Amino acid sequence: MQRSPKARAASLISLPLAWLLIIYIGSLFALFITSIWKIDTFTSKVIREFTLQNFIDVFSDRAYFNVTIRTLVVAISVTLICVLIAIPMAFFMARIAKPKSRPVLIALVLTPLWASYLVKIYAWRTMFYPETGFLNWLISPLGGSSPGFGMIAVIIGLSYLWLPYMVLPIYAGMEKLPNSVLDASADLGAKPGRTFFGVVLPITWPAIIAGSIFTFSLSMGDYITVQILGGTFQMLGNVVYQNFSLNLPFAAAVALIPVIIMIIYLGSVRKTGALDNL
Amino acid sequence: MALIEIRNLAKAFGTVKAVDGVDLDINSGEFITLLGPSGSGKTTVLRMIAGFEDPDSGTIKLSGQDITHLPPYDRDVNTVFQDYALFPHMDVLANIEYGMRVKKVPKEERREKALKALEQVRLSGYENRKPSQLSGGQRQRVALARALVNRPSVLLLDEPLGALDLKLRQQMQIELKELQREVGITFIFVTHDQEEALTMSDRIAVFDKGRIQQLDKPAAIYEKPRNEFVAGFVGVSNLISGAAAEKLLGKKGTFTVRPEKIRIEGKGAAGVIREVEYLGPATRFLVELDAGVRLVVLQQNSEQSAVDVESLRGRKIALSWDKESEYQVS
Amino acid sequence: MRVGKHRKLAALIAAGTLLLAGCSSSSDEGSGAYAGPVKDTPGTINVLAWPGYAEDGSTDPNVDWVTPFEEATGCTVNVKTYGTSDEAVQLMQGGGYDVISASGDASLRLIYGGDLQPVNLDLIPNYVDIFDNLKDRPWNTVDGENYGVPHGRGANVLQYTIGKVNPAPTSWSVVWEPNSPAKGKVTAYDSAIYIADAAVYLMATKPELGITDPYALDQTQFDAAMALLTQQKPLIAEYWADYTKYIGAVQSGSITVGTSWQVIANVLNGEKATVGAVKPVEGATGWSDTWMISSKTEAIDCAYKWLNHIITPDVNAQAAEWFGEAPANSKACALTANKDHCKLYHAEETDYWSNVYYWKTPTEECLDGRTDVMCVPYAEWVKAWSSFRNQ
Incomplete structure (x- = not known):
């Protein structure tokens, strides 16, 4: 009973810590281990014998390089679109709107999260129908046509889905910005545009990076939106989905690609202080 | 012609009249202090001069040009903020160069001026530190250098010493005053600290309820307060009014006598010492006079020693002062 | 127990x-x-x-x-x-x-x-x-x-939207040939077993390949089937595995022809006849x-x-x-x-069932009885399909 506070604290956090280790690190480890096993090619059952064949298959087939590039293009596009939309939104919410209306605005930004993911994506699907969809109705009078299902539809759908995850950190970052810093910039002769790009953006940068971690990683791993809006277009998640039932080790090897990309990404943004913003 | 002419300036926030008809002329090269309690309107006046607040009515002229509704970036004034408002993502040098970079001053000139300003505030060698790596006093100096380097016609200082500890504050008061003499720029200094105002200013404008209560030299504000508010806010007030005034002074009205002008002698107004405070170089007494008024008396400790002082509590004494020390307020 | x-x-x-x-x-x-x-x-x-x-x-x-x-x-x-x-x-x-x-x-x-x-x-x-x-x-x-x-x-039937695909198709060519009138509105089944559908079409159109069982393909035959799938890809609007999604796409008009199940056609024809479903002349998988x-x-x-x-x-x-x-x-x-x-x-x-080729799992040992060649086993079908879909 007479234990030191340190020991008490340790015992208090040991359970969540164990959970963290088992669930997160453990599952990553399991993923890695699975990727170096063989399968029985007929019954699809995993055989626990070491092989590098899965990685050879992944890296020797140009299709998987292409799909990795496509996935990166989508994840980066989604992130950029979210940044471009979220910055003015967050700036308006944090600095222009009256403090009283801010909770309402935050609630509005969050509303897309209240509905089921599938409902939202199926709604986008009906909008993207090449001939009868809402987008076609909207664009055809202007002489264009709906992009139909494919990469563009996926980028739009994912940008819509993940936007709140970008707006919220940037909003929090901008709200923390003291008024006096903006006043100081104007006082020193900077017009609003200069203040925005010279002061607001650099100070909010870690928050933007924090938001991008969400949008980027969520996009990297998505496969359901791609199935529903992608037409014949596929991303890494779909490769995993297509293969996990028949060739689990191969699917695991493919699944390691986004994990590695995320580790590289997190490593490269670590210095910005974005991780303190999460 | 005054450098700054403020006429009938007014600003309300909702139903609260923050500034309610202020007229003020400020001369070139002057160190003027806007003194008052919080909510008196002094900071709002400063922010309107800077351009951060838009006046409801009235005009502000700078060197004869109407700047009432100009945005901050078009005014030839610079501000030192209470919280310094340094840009956290820039190092000290970049902070100081910011204004010149905005105005597209060539790089070498910019660098040279910034280093000189840094030297002026005695922070040479700190140019590559981030604001978060500096102490409060150092940040204060950077903020000062950042504003002064632009050579504005007016420097606005919004309670810049408020966040510093006493010793540093006193040191900075002296430095600020020296700096002002050196650069010859008009300083408008906002504070709620009357001692600070008295030490540094050429003139003081005492604010209350959105108006200027008195505008004068420090000595005049201190010794000849125009009204009860000024008397009470600046220095310790001994107010004598009503029946007590008639009994003691033989006059009607409200009068003030500064504590250090009162002598404890054998003759004069009789009373009892209620409290004694030993302050080191001086001792402060609270005396309750038989006439029904309490006065604060300040005595130099040149004659008594600390031991004697303590034994004075409860002693019956008499107070006297020179007639010219009495000053009628309002 | x-x-x-x-x-x-x-x-x-x-x-x-x-x-x-x-x-x-x-x-x-x-x-x-x-x-x-x-x-x-x-x-x-x-x-x-x-x-x-x-x-x-x-x-x-x-x-x-x-x-x-x-x-x-x-x-x-x-x-x-x-x-x-x-x-x-x-x-x-x-x-x-x-x-x-x-x-x-x-x-x-x-x-x-x-x-x-x-x-x-x-x-x-x-x-x-x-x-x-x-x-x-x-x-x-x-x-x-x-x-x-x-x-x-x-049988895995050929389904088409009535009035959108004219004349009503009787051959799989409408889903395989580059000049298909339904280009961009074709669908196919999203599974490696669909390679057999390509083999069925090749049995009829390229007899020189000598395919007798679409689940017993040697490497040459298999490569031909994959080539046919690649040729088909520009025609495809979507691959399907979820039949509710398929039904929605047909109703919206974004898909007009493709391989289907009778049950899907039945649901689509629930209120009024909108689609037809046939077993084409080449036969079908089933x-x-x-x-x-x-x-x-x-x-x-x-x-x-x-x-x-x-x-x-x-x-x-x-x-x-x-x-x-x-x-x-x-x-x-x-x-x-x-x-x-x-x-x-x-x-x-x-x-009727003589040209319906029931789904089987392909093995290395050819299911059609050939012993002079090795056939492509299903694991390779899956790999090829996965690679093809992500090409």
Whole structure:
């Protein structure tokens, strides 16, 4: 009973810590281990014998390089679109709107999260129908046509889905910005545009990076939106989905690609202080 | 012609009249202090001069040009903020160069001026530190250098010493005053600290309820307060009014006598010492006079020693002062 | 129950041996089927089925042959549906299911994987009424042991939207040829087994390749099939595996032609006839499905009752009619609501089925009996399909 506070604290956090280790690190480890096993090619059952064949298959087939590039293009596009939309939104919410209306605005930004993911994506699907969809109705009078299902539809759908995850950190970052810093910039002769790009953006940068971690990683791993809006277009998640039932080790090897990309990404943004913003 | 002419300036926030008809002329090269309690309107006046607040009515002229509704970036004034408002993502040098970079001053000139300003505030060698790596006093100096380097016609200082500890504050008061003499720029200094105002200013404008209560030299504000508010806010007030005034002074009205002008002698107004405070170089007494008024008396400790002082509590004494020390307020 | 426990133990020992020896031969069968008799033990069975095979009223309140079974036997039934045979294999291997309706391309993988147990047909009274040409077939019988009861069969039809594809197609060429009038609005089944559909078309259009069985492709034949799929890709709007999504796409007009199931056409034609469904002249791939029992089931009595129930003439008639396929029970034909159902689906015509190529799992040893070449096994099909889809 007479234990030191340190020991008490340790015992208090040991359970969540164990959970963290088992669930997160453990599952990553399991993923890695699975990727170096063989399968029985007929019954699809995993055989626990070491092989590098899965990685050879992944890296020797140009299709998987292409799909990795496509996935990166989508994840980066989604992130950029979210940044471009979220910055003015967050700036308006944090600095222009009256403090009283801010909770309402935050609630509005969050509303897309209240509905089921599938409902939202199926709604986008009906909008993207090449001939009868809402987008076609909207664009055809202007002489264009709906992009139909494919990469563009996926980028739009994912940008819509993940936007709140970008707006919220940037909003929090901008709200923390003291008024006096903006006043100081104007006082020193900077017009609003200069203040925005010279002061607001650099100070909010870690928050933007924090938001991008969400949008980027969520996009990297998505496969359901791609199935529903992608037409014949596929991303890494779909490769995993297509293969996990028949060739689990191969699917695991493919699944390691986004994990590695995320580790590289997190490593490269670590210095910005974005991780303190999460 | 005054450098700054403020006429009938007014600003309300909702139903609260923050500034309610202020007229003020400020001369070139002057160190003027806007003194008052919080909510008196002094900071709002400063922010309107800077351009951060838009006046409801009235005009502000700078060197004869109407700047009432100009945005901050078009005014030839610079501000030192209470919280310094340094840009956290820039190092000290970049902070100081910011204004010149905005105005597209060539790089070498910019660098040279910034280093000189840094030297002026005695922070040479700190140019590559981030604001978060500096102490409060150092940040204060950077903020000062950042504003002064632009050579504005007016420097606005919004309670810049408020966040510093006493010793540093006193040191900075002296430095600020020296700096002002050196650069010859008009300083408008906002504070709620009357001692600070008295030490540094050429003139003081005492604010209350959105108006200027008195505008004068420090000595005049201190010794000849125009009204009860000024008397009470600046220095310790001994107010004598009503029946007590008639009994003691033989006059009607409200009068003030500064504590250090009162002598404890054998003759004069009789009373009892209620409290004694030993302050080191001086001792402060609270005396309750038989006439029904309490006065604060300040005595130099040149004659008594600390031991004697303590034994004075409860002693019956008499107070006297020179007639010219009495000053009628309002 | 005693036997069930025994089997579990056997499976466990087998699994252990497998682990220790690293041996890939995992057949732990041969210990015989359930001896019976089937007792009135209450229990719960988890049923893994193609959509439309085990209707409990949740799709359409009037379509329900699960609830009567539950009421009659006291067995509780939970139904889980799947979209592709590959998904079925994966779910079944994960465990937790007692009975499954498996197509030929799933059943062998499950049998050799030790996931299924032999079935004692003497305990299933309705078995005698099954069409003879469905009994003891390679996809439901291994080494003389029966592994289940046939449910029904059908062809993967060519479906087209009436009025959008003119003239009404009678050949698969409309989904394969670059000059297709439906370019950009074609769909195909999103599974490696679809490679066989390409092989079926090649059997008719490129006889020089010498394909006789679309599931027995040597490397040259396989490469030709993949080339055909690549040629098809620009025509495709979407690949499908989820049939509700497929239905929506047809209704919206973004898909007008492609491989389909009769049940999909039936749903689309629910209110008015919007699509046609034909077996094209080249023949078609198809399925012959079998109800089978998990080797790990703990509700063996309920499982046997379910197998008997599902091929009862009237239930088999209902299920076949709802799904749109030929029933397996010969007596079901007299009980369908539409008296022409069996005629419509050619249940009793042996000729019709001669160019329907039931799904099977391709193996290295050619299924068409050739011994001079190696065939491309299904694992390679899957790899090729995955690579193709991500090209």
